[in-house]
Amino acid sequence: MSPLDRKLFRDLRRIRGQAGAIAAVIALGVMMMVMMSGLVNTLDETRQAYYDRYRLADVFAPLTRAPARMVARIAALPGVETAVGRVVGSALFDTPKGELPIRARALSLPDPDQMRLNAVYLTAGQWPAQGSENEVLLLEGFAKARGLEPGDGFTATLNGVKRGFRITGLAQSPEFLYTTPPGEMVPDDARFAVFWLPRAAMAALYDMDGAFNEALVALRPGAAEPPVRLAIDKLLDPFGGTGAYGRADHPSNRFVSEEINGLRTSATSVPPIFLAIAAFLLYIVISRMVQAEREQIGLLKAFGYSGLEVSLHYLKLVLTIAFAGALLGAVAGIAAGNGMAVMYQTYFKFPFLVFSVDPASFVIGFAVAILAASGGSLLVLRRVFRLTPAVAMRPPTPPDYSRTLDLAHLMRRWLDQPSRMVLRRITRYPGRMFGAVIGVAAGMALSVSTLSMMEGFNTTVDLSFSVMDRSDMAVSFALPRGEDAVLSLRRTPGVLSAEPVRIVPAILRNGPHIYRGSIEGREPHPRLNRVIDHNARPIDMPPAGVILAQPLADILHLKPGDTLIVEVREGRRPVLRIPVAGIAQTLLGAPAFMSRAALNRALKEPGRVSGAFLTVDQAQADRVAARIKDMPAVAGVSRKDDQRAALIELMNTGPGSVRFIMLAVAATITFGIIYNAARIALAERARDIASLRVMGFGKGEAAFVLLGELGFVILMALPLGLGLGQGLTYLIVVGFSTDIYQIPVVHDPAAHGMAALAVLAAALLSGWLVKRDMDRADLIAALKTRD
Incomplete structure (x- = not known):
């Protein structure tokens, strides 16, 4: 091992506190990048594999009623590979007395070996017998939410006819990854049912014998979708076609796509912020280390080491810290991404998971971490390369403070000697103080933006269900009706x-x-x-x-x-x-x-x-529900409180749960930045602090000289951090908002106050840790010139 490499390990051991904090910041940035990109890749590949394996249609064409022969004409259109006709219908799933009826969707079910499109994945039980009129498959998510199992029975109203059914099996389907009650945007497994009946039973219930009311179409490879949709619309227009639409406009797929796109945006915008902060911290550490080691650099060059070799030595230090942080972040990113993917699997009802971490995310994570760290250090290493032995071995030219306003001298009547020392250092090193302020403000901005985003989620709930929606229930009719239907509702007791x-x-x-x-x-x-x-x-x-x-x-x-x-x-x-x-x-x-x-x-x-x-009247809510439930014209009823609870659950356990990870990351980074600033100040002034102790200053006075500087930095960083946090809030909120829900930009004083308290708490903890090291320091060793 060369002498420079041995010095490298000694330096790493000596600055292990700063190095660990910087590596942690880099690790968190890489972790977010690997986790989010891996999650995006996993969701995208799992979705595509599910669609391919169970043959989700490329085009959906709903209509009123068309004869079965039209399926062959659709299949003969240019660009069409497969066409299938099926029967679909709205239904009401009967509930116990006092509960609102549950809206449902019923679909025809061909023989398992004849499912050419939109195949069903059987998760429990068995398929209904084809000749049966009352056996069904039930969507697994709804069944679990309602505690239903194969063998259980239920009643439902289909096309105005109430019938009893028996559940033979539970199923999942690629077209119901994301299920929402009609007219709502938030999923709720317990309030929307999907079940499949044999084709003959559905045809009899909806008067579709020899007919269909929805066409499913698969396109040939390379076929353009718009011309096919136009041709289908032209064919089905006489039969009440309501307009063919592609997979991209299918409600379930659109919501899943929105979530994946939101994660992709966050993956490209959030991690670079963390890595930029790490580069800034490395720049400060290396800059101050080079300044403190001028004489050593001069000695190394005097003994024959070239400027390039010495510069590479310090670059190795930077790359070692960056590589360690990137490696730790990659491992943590895989673990976090795997955990998040399992959560999304449950949320989106995937029957399997194709967990895949894109190798490019590792390459990009390591490359960005190393480049960010190197970029912040090359400016400093350029000075090392140019430094000659004669200049380096001489003490640096004392700075000229004659033109600097000596506030400490002007305020000597009001300040004691330790306070004047703090003030004098602040006024004599404004650039250094400004850099420290920027670093702490950046950490605080992360906390402000994350807390503000969480408050934005709360604002979404409050505005949606307190300011905008002030009703208690929403009633929908099966078909448009006259205003007398509303009069009937108004006359309902309660x-x-x-x-x-x-x-x-x-x-x-x-x-x-x-x-x-x-x-x-x-x-x-x-x-x-x-x-x-x-x-x-x-x-x-x-x-x-x-x-x-x-x-x-x-x-x-x-x-x-x-x-x-x-x-x-x-x-x-x-x-x-x-x-x-x-x-x-x-x-x-x-x-x-x-x-x-x-x-x-x-x-x-x-x-x-x-x-x-x-x-x-809330005292009569159950009676109102029972009366509305028996009205033949009503297609569905929903309670505002149920929708509110579903949205809160979505934000806490679904996609919105990512914000809790971001909050933990922001808090960790904020502490790392402040602790780093304190450690750097201690390493820089260890000799000065030891000199003060030898001259008779007490431990508290010596600590005040050092930590007073940190206190000033924190106080200056608080307002700047609030301002930076507002801008960062907007960038993060844009990434999280989707067509499903939009997060408003909220600048909540409580969120700002909590972020400021977090910074102050981190400063107190960091100050205590640094003071503990100061009290344990060996004064003799600190006063010696380091070889």
């Missing part, structure tokens, strides 16, 4: 008020930008389910024009004054051109709103409603 709504499925267009959604017709002055602007003020419905949610306006690239093209997929299916009247803030989904009267006029269907929002 119902305090009812506000009608008209929801029309539609394809929304603006040139090449398309979104498959709906138009919601509201009352002129909504009270129970309000539309708000970005200042949380209610918006009244204009007599003409549409109000777009901000996410929808962004997707369609529209602003007030532009024209929205609406292709209605209900009734006569007209094509409407409606001016955009305004932009609203919605934190769940991407809806569009307009006056119910104006919408009905445009559709030439006056006085129609699709449902209503209700407020009820």
Whole structure:
């Protein structure tokens, strides 16, 4: 081992505190990169493998009713490889007395060996007998949420007919990775059922003997989807086709894709912040080490070591710390990514998991860590390379403080000697102090942004279910009805008020930008389910024009004054051109709103409603639920409290749980930065502190001289950290927001206060650790010149 390598190990042992803190920061950055990229890769590959293995359709084409012969005509279209017709229908899953009915989706089930598309994965039990009329497969997620098993029975209303069924097996399907009740955006396994019946039983229940009401299509490799969809629409238009759509617009796949895209954005934006902070810390450590070791550098060069060899020695020190941190981060990233992938497997109902960490994430993680560390040090090593032995072995030229304002001297009447020492060092080394302030402020900004993001999640819940939705229940009808249906609801004992709504499925267009959604017709002055602007003020419905949610306006690239093209997929299916009247803030989904009267006029269907929002007497809530449950026109009922609980669960146990990891990482980095600053100050001034002790200063006074500087740095970093945190909050929130839910940028004083307290706590702990080392220091050894 060469002398320089032995010196390297001695230096690492001597600065093990700083080196460990910097390696930890690098490790956390690499961990986040490996974890997130591995999670994205795992989810993407698992989804694709599931889709391929169980042959999820490329195109879905719902319609009213078409004869079975049309399936062959669809299959003969250019670009189509396989076409299948099936029967689907809405249903109500019966519940015990006092509970609201559960909305359900029923699907026809061919023989297992005939499932050419959208195959079902049997997880328990057995397949229903093909001749059976009451045997079903039940979606596993719903069955577990409701405590149902193969052999159990239930009743459900299908097409107005209530029947009893027996569960023969539990199943999963690639088209139900993400299940939400109709009209809602948040998944809730307990409130939405999916079950499969033999094809003959479904055909009999929905009057589809020799017919189908949804076509599933697989495309040939390389075939373009848009021309195929247009051709299918042309074929099925006479049969009530509501518009074919691709896999990208399928609700389940779209929600999974949004989550993967959000993780991908976070994976590219968050880890570089941590690595940049690590590079800055390494720059400070190496810069101060080189300054302290001028004489040693001069001696090394005098003994024949070249400037390049000495520079490489210090570069080895940097690379050793960076490599150790990157290696630790890679191992931790694999473990964390595996744990997160298992959580997502449960959340998205994957029957298997293709865990895969992209090798590129390791290469990128190591490369970025080493480059970031090296980049911060090369500026310092350039000085080492240029330093000549004669210059290095001479003491550095004493700095000239004659032109510096001596605040310590001016304030000598009010400050004692240790305080003047602290103030004099601060004013004489402003650049060094500024660097320390920036480092601590960066750590605090991470804590501020993470806490603010968590407060943004809470704000999403509060605005959605307290400010906007002030109802207790939402009722939807099977078909649009007259306003007398709302009057019947209002006359129901226990119902305090009812506000009608008209929801029309539609394809929304603006040139090449398309979104498959709906138009919601509201009352002129909504009270129970309000539309708000970005200042949380209610918006009244204009007599003409549409109000777009901000996410929808962004997707369609529209602003007030532009024209929205609406292709209605209900009734006569007209094509409407409606001016955009305004932009609203919605934190769940991407809806569009307009006056119910104006919408009905445009559709030439006056006085129609699709449902209503209700407020009820809570003492009679169970009776209200029972009465509404027996109304034949009602297709579904949902409680606001159930939706709120589902959203909170989504944010705490689903994708939103990533924020807890980020909070832990931010707290660790903040402590690492502050501890590093304290350790660097101690290493830099160990000789000065020992001299003060020998001259008669007590341990407390000597500690005050050192830690007073740290206290000043912390106080200056607090306001700067708050400002940096606000900007960083915006970047992180953008990465986490999706079409499912949007996280508002919230600058909450409580979050800022908690971040400041965390910084102060980290400073107190770091100060205590440093003071403990000071008290244990050997004064003789500290005063000796180090060889």
